[in-house]
Amino acid sequence: MELKKVDRNEENKENLTISNNKLLRSAAVKSLSFTPLRLNLLQKDILEAANEPLSTVEDVLESDDDRDEEEKRIPPNKNVTFHLKNRLEDSPIDHESIKLSSVDTSNKLCDSFEEKLLTKNRNDLPWKFVETVELQTNRSLMVESKSLDLVEENIQAVPRIHCSTDHNLKPLKNQSFVKNFETPIKFNGAASGHFNSELFKIDNIFESRKKLNYREQENQQNKNTVHNEEVILGSPMNSTSNNFMFNSISIKHKMYIIMKELGRGGSSVVYFCFDPITKEERALKKVFLSRAKSSAVEYINEVEILKKLQTCNRIIRMYDSEVQEHPTEGKILWVVLEKGGMDLDKILKKVSGQGKPLANHIIMFYWMEMLYAVKQIHENGIIHSDLKPANFIKAETSLKLIDFGIASCIQSDMTSVIKNVAIGSLDYISPEALFNENNRNSIDTSSPHGNPKFKISFKSDVWSLGCILYQLLFGRTPFQHIGNSYAKLSAIMDPSHEIKFPAVDKVTDKLIDTYVVPFGMLIKNIDICLISILE
């Protein structure tokens, strides 16, 4: 890899403004190679970042900087105290704690739970501890609400568990080793949470219910040709309430328990679900085909494209799909997908909410992950057409690409495709995706004469990548500040529009006198599609 010495003075005096006639793709990439915006990284940093599991990267983002390295880890085989905190009241529940003994923090079996949470004298709390459950590799807590009304509302009140190696049950001073309970709870009357894993208490509840529920489901299927009404699986064990409910769905004769919503798109909802037989977690995308703004064919297209990309490790895995007729909701497309974590948009919002800039090596890590993903689809002849942070999600230790709803498959002898609608997300859309070849003199994307014609190529994705890169560096997309949509479209399409590249001090003390890896060199090695732009 080529290394280059930084001239600090040269670096700092530049405040680059690049004319749009070289297009954002080129400008964004070049800005990194020749200006203070260049990612000043040690080769070591890059390699470290590339090898670092994403979860660790996020842990870094979440942790308190002033904490000792030592303190961040709970040593294996030490007693660990979990401290429940009621976030609404914002006061630790001092007397309520669980002692675990011999906890192996590498997420292996924990030997025993010594104590249950004491709830006496704490009748004022909306939450009552019920029990802890030890699954093979996971530890779960179960918490029950005294009031049904409080369940949905206060679900956020439970979610903090403070881990401490301290036997005196004190929460850590800076509370930075905090694991959030996610909120899988859709149940009435009881809530379960988890830490260190995304498996739930539902596991053992489900075991005892399984036979019954399959029978129920079978009966229902026999009685009813519309076989995929959501099935209520009965009341839970250990719950004082009899309103414990799960939603389940059968896709290609395989049952999934729906746990919670993960996200939403224009015409779809994505749920976190659980395969009760294999215990595997899945994401379930429910597309309301009849409500789809764009053609339902596009969602079917998504399934076909995903099938084509199943050998690519930076693309979300698809396990199954089925179109079903729902009595009230019309045609529904169900797609069973690999479950990812947070999408990059949420990660960026979270970071900006913390008021911290993204560290260079994290930018680099995300950026490389995005390039790998886009490289894989381009090599397979696919143009995504809707690249944006929300469509990259954390999965395993990488970022993976999702949402191929408007993607196009290009024949091997072609480099572009004609669409008859402008497609993409406004802040990331390329000029050519807005440029109606049948209405050249206007930014009006409709056509007075004949069908509109938009010529999309692989480079449209590169433009969107440039916008994402800009956002990673400056905290906003290049056209985000233009509020009026018409003005925004004009700016995107106007080659003379100037994109501002504010001077930001990305050069930390640590890196000032070190060598720099020009960003372009990395890209060159990664994405063939960017080579032409750099040269």
Ligand SMILES: Nc1ncnc2c1ncn2[C@@H]1O[C@H](COP(=O)(O)OP(=O)(O)OP(=O)(O)O)[C@@H](O)[C@H]1O
């Ligand atoms: N496999 C997955 N694992 C985890 N979360 C997911 C997964 N797929 C989607 N999501 C979440 O759901 C959101 C919406 O999903 P997706 O983008 O696929 O829907 P869409 O209807 O195609 O969206 P759009 O209207 O933007 O095209 C995503 O931004 C992401 O937060």
